[in-house]
Amino acid sequence: MNKIYPYKRKVYYYETDKMSIMHHSNYIRILEETRISILNQAGKPFEEIEALGILMPVLSVDCQYKSPLRFDDEFTVYPKIVKFNGTIMELDYRIVNSTTGKLCAEGHSTHCFTDTSLKPIRTKSKFPEIYRIFNDCYESEITD
Amino acid sequence: MNKIYPYKRKVYYYETDKMSIMHHSNYIRILEETRISILNQAGKPFEEIEALGILMPVLSVDCQYKSPLRFDDEFTVYPKIVKFNGTIMELDYRIVNSTTGKLCAEGHSTHCFTDTSLKPIRTKSKFPEIYRIFNDCYESEITD
């Protein structure tokens, strides 16, 4: 795979709060949806990765909120793997209002590849196919 | 145990939606919180029940919405086990605004006791202690 397509959907009604904007916690969930989308594009659904006994817990997450998304707004998430060494992976994300093109939020997440007891593993030696898939994504361009 | 104490908490900000009321799906989650509270009161945390290999999937749920709850409103849930035969359990719930006493919602849920492969089990013969705990709750009064 050489291209990562961005992830798109609309804001659900239940994701809004009484300020009439998408609640800030939901952006964190959207980052996860986007990661899952990358793996599906790479032909390796997360389900299959977990079936190999590999977990990818989140070590950290952060998000800067720039401009609110509202109910039924379509947004596009541009993810980019900015670090990958076989054990640790870091991603940057830009969440953009699909209609206006306005930047809504920027996020970042750090993940560790672990076994089911949450002990870190080196995918390069233990799961070379998995290593290759993420490494390909690492070097990929994001394309609209 | 002969008394079931009602379950109380306040509405969280993230539970509101753009109508400025608690989103209707969150009431279904509150019914679950209330069930967990009953078991903790009965001295048998749900965690211990699952550790025995018993699951209690939800077979059905319904809720009638009478008067909206809003951010930071304290509510009280009065649960009542209305059917229990060792395999199937049904509960009624009344969710009341703690301050005004106004009825906010009425709910009902049906559950099955199963093994980890989701096959129904008879707790009366296989897990008599569990049967006794739920049967005691079944006959209990709800007390403020």
Next chain:
Amino acid sequence: MNKIYPYKRKVYYYETDKMSIMHHSNYIRILEETRISILNQAGKPFEEIEALGILMPVLSVDCQYKSPLRFDDEFTVYPKIVKFNGTIMELDYRIVNSTTGKLCAEGHSTHCFTDTSLKPIRTKSKFPEIYRIFNDCYESEITD
């Protein structure tokens, strides 16, 4: 509009619970996503309806769980408006696993058309265009 297309998406990771199935409360949210989808298909986004000062609070909801959905399963929701008189609307829903065709859940919801103070309104006389849109949906066929 004479056809209502079903609503499809996949189960998100954060919608699963420790039983490794989609948490039962999320089905209630999916019913809402489906209603929004019907309105978008009818050319009248819910956003525009709310802009007219019309709210559609949920009066009741129920769901029967038949077979669990799991992470990344694609599901299809077949909605049907089974009652509409201009003030009250009732819908039935069938949630099906898109891959296996297995029925996962059946739901039902009741809604009232109200003004912003949550007082019921007759759309037939006060908002005839809105009445017409829902009445068209009422008589529509669901088509794959």
Next chain:
Amino acid sequence: MNKIYPYKRKVYYYETDKMSIMHHSNYIRILEETRISILNQAGKPFEEIEALGILMPVLSVDCQYKSPLRFDDEFTVYPKIVKFNGTIMELDYRIVNSTTGKLCAEGHSTHCFTDTSLKPIRTKSKFPEIYRIFNDCYESEITD
């Protein structure tokens, strides 16, 4: 007020995911619950602040995950206002397993005081009572 009491509750079942741990997005929601708790302790419920036409949107949030919380674990959140100038407020949070004392997560959030059109305001001159309440919290000790 000179003391801020920490915020405590247990992990709900619906907050777990298929890794059997609390989903990472829910920590962000817990930070919000904790902020609301501080204001209630300060005698100025968030509801009253919003009634004055003051909003406090989240500008940024981050969280480092150290050790997972599981279903029904009780956790304690120790919040601390680490910056306050009347317009911008920043908080640090430590989320600890109440039973084991183990650090589960560390968070940080940044907020802006705005009017209802999301334009920043100086509380010191425009809402001196609100300024005083947050400034008192700013200088407060966290006490178990």
